Amino acid sequence: MFDEKKLNELYRYSYALTNGADQAFDLVHETILSMNGKLIINKVAYAKKSIRNKFYNMHKRDSKSTGLQGHNLNHESKIDWEEIIISRNELKARLSIIKPNDRELLYNIFVEEYTYKEVARNEKVPIGTILARVHRLKIFFQEEEVK
Amino acid sequence: MSFQDDFKKFYQDKKLSAQQLEKLSNIQESKIKLFVNLLKPALVGAIAAVVIIFTYNNFILEPLDRISKEVAYNHLKNMPPEVLTSDYKIMNDALDKLDFPIQNYNEIASNKVAEGARYCSILGKIAVQIKLKDIKTGKVATLYQYRPEDQSILSNQNIIKKVIGKTSISMWKKQGIIFVLAQ
Numbered sequence: 087m088f089d090e091k092k093l094n095e096l097y098r099y100s101y102a103l104t105n106g107a108d109q110a111f112d113l114v115h116e117t118i119l120s121m122n123g124k125l126i127i128n129k130v131a132y133a134k135k136s137i138r139n140k141f142y143n144m145h146k147r148d149s150k151s152t153g154l155q156g157h158n159l160n161h162e163s164k165i166d167w168e169e170i171i172i173s174r175n176e177l178k179a180r181l182s183i184i185k186p187n188d189r190e191l192l193y194n195i196f197v198e199e200y201t202y203k204e205v206a207r208n209e210k211v212p213i214g215t216i217l218a219r220v221h222r223l224k225i226f227f228q229e230e231e232v233k
Numbered sequence: 234m235s236f237q238d239d240f241k242k243f244y245q246d247k248k249l250s251a252q253q254l255e256k257l258s259n260i261q262e263s264k265i266k267l268f269v270n271l272l273k274p275a276l277v278g279a280i281a282a283v284v285i286i287f288t289y290n291n292f293i294l295e296p297l298d299r300i301s302k303e304v305a306y307n308h309l310k311n312m313p314p315e316v317l318t319s320d321y322k323i324m325n326d327a328l329d330k331l332d333f334p335i336q337n338y339n340e341i342a343s344n345k346v347a348e349g350a351r352y353c354s355i356l357g358k359i360a361v362q363i364k365l366k367d368i369k370t371g372k373v374a375t376l377y378q379y380r381p382e383d384q385s386i387l388s389n390q391n392i393i394k395k396v397i398g399k400t401s402i403s404m405w406k407k408q409g410i411i412f413v414l415a416q
Contacts, residue, residue, distance in 0.1 A: 090249075118260055119260055
């Protein structure tokens, strides 16, 4: 069903949601087991959707809203991702702070290379919501140290 | 490196271990197994349908209904006679495996003439079918004769009439032999 490349693709997506190696593996494992016996056309897309649903079902309370709502949305200067310089350890630390749906958002933009419009359509929210979340994330990652 | 590149690399470096890959590969269903699993409900359904039809035909349907259905189906097949004769003596001599003598139908209905006869079976028992032609209309009918093991399925006094599809069936018993006329 899935070769090594596809299994790693699912694992990375799962990792972006869970932010933990063991949880990511368990989620992929559970998803593949649940797919057995079903006739599925686009297996990778189905598996990702299944991983996402399973994850958010387990973490309903802490995943609905972004954890960065306290950040100043009216940040005056326009921030570009290109300008943000961050060490690997700092990136890891900050990824563990943000909510799963924000990690997923960044993963979809930078790894899956979806456009903001595509992300908005997939999440069924207005594009403005996505842009606002991205803006908050830029501010968060630009800050000099994690508070 | 830009933030995007750092982010991308951070996740691209996340890989399943060889042990994890093996575990995930092992739990994946092969295409053959998936095909078999998908076929299972269809197979169970087909077997159930066969069992229901078999039970209905052999245990629920009354013997006379089963005879009517079998005869109506046989009549429509319009099989050619093995012995082409209207002489019942020749028929009896030719079809000598029957456990009863073929009765002359002309004694009952003079308007129909025999064209020939052949072996057949009714409820698994050897029988004879005689092709008859109406002298006036030219319409073909088939007369079946057989001796049932269970003599209680039809009394000598009764004439049973049934219609199966477009075929009308008349059934009666005389001297232990069941006659079935399909037309």
